[in-house]
Amino acid sequence: MVTLLYFAGLRETLGCSRENVALPVGESTVSMLIADLRNRDPKWSDAFGPDKRFRVAVNQHMADLPTPIKAGDEIAFFPPVTGG
Amino acid sequence: MPTIRIQAEDFDAGRELEALTKGRRDVGAVASFIGLVRGTNDGHAIHAMGLEHYPGMTEKALAEICREAQSRWDILDTLVIHRVGQLAPGDRIVLVGVSSAHRGEAFQACEFIMDYLKTRAPFWKKESTPQGDKWVDARDSDDVAAQRWKG
Numbered sequence: 001m002v003t004l005l006y007f008a009g010l011r012e013t014l015g016c017s018r019e020n021v022a023l024p025v026g027e028s029t030v031s032m033l034i035a036d037l038r039n040r041d042p043k044w045s046d047a048f049g050p051d052k053r054f055r056v057a058v059n060q061h062m063a064d065l066p067t068p069i070k071a072g073d074e075i076a077f078f079p080p081v082t083g084g
Numbered sequence: 085m086p087t088i089r090i091q092a093e094d095f096d097a098g099r100e101l102e103a104l105t106k107g108r109r110d111v112g113a114v115a116s117f118i119g120l121v122r123g124t125n126d127g128h129a130i131h132a133m134g135l136e137h138y139p140g141m142t143e144k145a146l147a148e149i150c151r152e153a154q155s156r157w158d159i160l161d162t163l164v165i166h167r168v169g170q171l172a173p174g175d176r177i178v179l180v181g182v183s184s185a186h187r188g189e190a191f192q193a194c195e196f197i198m199d200y201l202k203t204r205a206p207f208w209k210k211e212s213t214p215q216g217d218k219w220v221d222a223r224d225s226d227d228v229a230a231q232r233w234k235g
Contacts, residue, residue: 005138007136007138007206007208008136008208008210008219009208009219012219053222057138057141057206060138060140060141060144060145061141061144062145062204076138076141076206078138078206078208079208079219079222080203080221080222081202081203081204081205081206081207081208081222082202082207082208082209082219082220082221082222082223083135083137083166083177083178083201083202083205083206083207083208083209084119084166084177084178084198084201084202084205084207
């Protein structure tokens with residue numbers, strides 16, 4: 001299992017702030033996880049569409065599409081940041 | 085050691101900057117930046133501003149940015165206080181302080197920390213406007229500001 005977190009506008013769009021999901025057996029990456037999320041339904045497919053700008057963090061560090069993920073990881077998705 | 089605080093309450097910039105140098109005799113300069121909530125953005129009025137963050141990652145990201153500043157410039161100490169929750173126009177949002185022996189290092193490191201905070205620390209602003217609530221879009225100009233410290 002991995003923990004998925006969603007923040008800000010993405011959390012509101014998806015109507016979800018936190019969930020646990022099972023990873024497929026074998027090696028997995030952020031990119032593969034996003035492909036699974038897109039397959040859920042049109043809302044998810046659109047939120048993670050190729051025209052959307054979002055960021056991902058794995059275990060609270062900025063990550064990228066090829067970043068490997070494993071059981072127990074905390075993976076967060078959020079819009080580009082706007083603090084300061 | 086950088087001082088990093090995320091809090092809902094306001095801060096007293098004078099007291100915080102005094103604490104940064106208290107008991108030290110090696111500080112010759114302190115540069116600071118205070119960010120406030122503007123009452124307008126891109127031509128529309130703002131009644132209130134909500135600030136959300138990613139607890140845990142925010143503190144790590146800010147500490148990492150301060151460490152990066154320490155490795156790039158000959159500075160003595162750093163301070164970042166960022167507020168979260170509901171704020172109003174005129175409210176303070178963020179305080180960055182940097183101490184060093186000479187002013188040049190402190191000025192540059194302070195600007196660097198703000199530029200990196202704007203593009204790397206997981207905070208999000210939501211404006212309340214007469215047309216309703218709206219998440220603030222990231223600005224390309226912030227990416228450009230952060231890019232200039234590369235290389």
